[in-house]
Amino acid sequence: MSDEIIYLDNHATTRCDPRVVDAMLPLLLESYGNPHSTTHAAGHDAAEAVDAALHSLAQNLGATREELTVTSGATESTNLALLGHCLNPRNRKRHIVTAATEHPAVLDPIDALRREGFGVTTLEVDANGQIDATKFTESLTDDTAIVSLMLANNEIGSLHPLAELIEIAHARGIPVHTDATQAVGRIPIDVGRLEVDLLSCSAHKFYGPKGIGLLYVRRQGRLTRLKPRTFGGGQQRRLRPGTMNPAAIVGMATALQLCSDEMPTEPQRIAALRQRLMEGLCQRIAGLQLNGPPLDSEIRLPGNLNLMFPGVQGDALMLAAPRLAVSSGSACSSVDAAASHVLLGTGRSELQARSSLRFGIGRFNTAAQIDEAIAMLADAFDQMQQFS
Ligand SMILES: Cc1ncc(COP(=O)(O)O)c(C=O)c1O
Numbered sequence: 001m002s003d004e005i006i007y008l009d010n011h012a013t014t015r016c017d018p019r020v021v022d023a024m025l026p027l028l029l030e031s032y033g034n035p036h037s038t039t040h041a042a043g044h045d046a047a048e049a050v051d052a053a054l055h056s057l058a059q060n061l062g063a064t065r066e067e068l069t070v071t072s073g074a075t076e077s078t079n080l081a082l083l084g085h086c087l088n089p090r091n092r093k094r095h096i097v098t099a100a101t102e103h104p105a106v107l108d109p110i111d112a113l114r115r116e117g118f119g120v121t122t123l124e125v126d127a128n129g130q131i132d133a134t135k136f137t138e139s140l141t142d143d144t145a146i147v148s149l150m151l152a153n154n155e156i157g158s159l160h161p162l163a164e165l166i167e168i169a170h171a172r173g174i175p176v177h178t179d180a181t182q183a184v185g186r187i188p189i190d191v192g193r194l195e196v197d198l199l200s201c202s203a204h205k206f207y208g209p210k211g212i213g214l215l216y217v218r219r220q221g222r223l224t225r226l227k228p229r230t231f232g233g234g235q236q237r238r239l240r241p242g243t244m245n246p247a248a249i250v251g252m253a254t255a256l257q258l259c260s261d262e263m264p265t266e267p268q269r270i271a272a273l274r275q276r277l278m279e280g281l282c283q284r285i286a287g288l289q290l291n292g293p294p295l296d297s298e299i300r301l302p303g304n305l306n307l308m309f310p311g312v313q314g315d316a317l318m319l320a321a322p323r324l325a326v327s328s329g330s331a332c333s334s335v336d337a338a339a340s341h342v343l344l345g346t347g348r349s350e351l352q353a354r355s356s357l358r359f360g361i362g363r364f365n366t367a368a369q370i371d372e373a374i375a376m377l378a379d380a381f382d383q384m385q386q387f388s
Pocket of ligand 1: 011012072073074075076103105150152153154179181182202204
């Protein structure tokens with residue numbers, strides 16, 4: 001057995017693909033000009049690379065280049081989308097609709113808006129992490145400024161039927177923001193067809209570099225006007241000023257292109273690895289329970305698995321299998337030790353939530369790694385049973 005870490009935490013982040021790193025290096029070592037320098041070729045080269053990357057990103061998302069704003073990642077994008085829309089003096093509405101299982105990158109800016117006097121409806125979810133379409137419709141009022149619903153959940157992989165929900169919101173002239181951080185690169189997305197108004201994502205979730213992401217703002221039939229949150233140079237239509245990072249932008253574009261290229265086959269390969277993991281663990285550990293939607297359903301991300309281990313704490317199990325990288329909640333919430341709000345939201349008890357582990361299978365995982373992960377976890381589980 002090697003000392004290699006078996007990395008099954010691809011919802012927290014992914015390994016940057018070496019092809020992405022190769023595409024980034026020339027922007028760091030050769031075409032290193034400031035893309036906003038207009039007086040020399042070094043600046044032009046960098047600007048050209050940024051422009052080509054943005055065109056490629058737009059094409060792969062079904063957007064136009066003008067609809068994309070580069071940010072430092074999904075957290076900045078969600079903040080810009082929600083605060084930028086709601087706190088724009090043009091917006092006179094004071095109510096927000098969201099769901100209980102959203103990521104803190106959405107829930108926290110909404111909390112900040114609540115403190116500014118906004119009313120918030122937080123929709124409950126069922127055991128599959130789904131909201132009820134009727135309750136959603138009933139939650140919308142004449143005063144609803146915006147809806148924010150994630151495309152894919154980061155813990156249980158649930159996919160919201162976003163197109164249907166957007167249609168309902170649009171019928172009342174209400175814009176929809178989606179946190180698509182876990183969906184971009186993993187499932188096909190065409191923002192133009194989806195008709196979503198605002199979309200946030202981070203490159204490091206799809207094998208790109210960290211610290212870079214996008215905010216998509218729909219122009220056609222525009223329902224949102226964002227007020228900038230930062231002020232400085234005139235870059236990015238003044239919505240998000242500051243010198244752009246050409247290497248990271250090229251890395252993000254290359255990463256998304258690779259995901260698009262592999263989309264016809266990769267989700268099935270990853271789903272097969274997940275099935276292998278599930279079956280292998282069930283053979284060795286009695287009483288395992290699945291959290292979230294069934295694995296063969298259309299409403300779950302292909303690489304996501306979330307399991308409840310009978311009678312043990314997830315954290316203790318991870319300690320007993322130190323070469324296995326998985327998690328007991330989102331990477332952000334592992335900063336504080338609260339039980340997963342997503343699992344609690346789906347009806348699990350605190351004890352059940354604390355007995356659960358999240359697995360995220362990704363591009364660099366192999367069947368051999370899955371088998372090793374099964375052995376590690378089952379051995380750790382047996383060991384803990386003996387002690388208890
Ligand atoms: C669903 C979701 N939204 C937002 C974020 C925040 O992403 P970042 O930390 O890259 O800003 C994450 C990261 O875990 C996520 O999973």
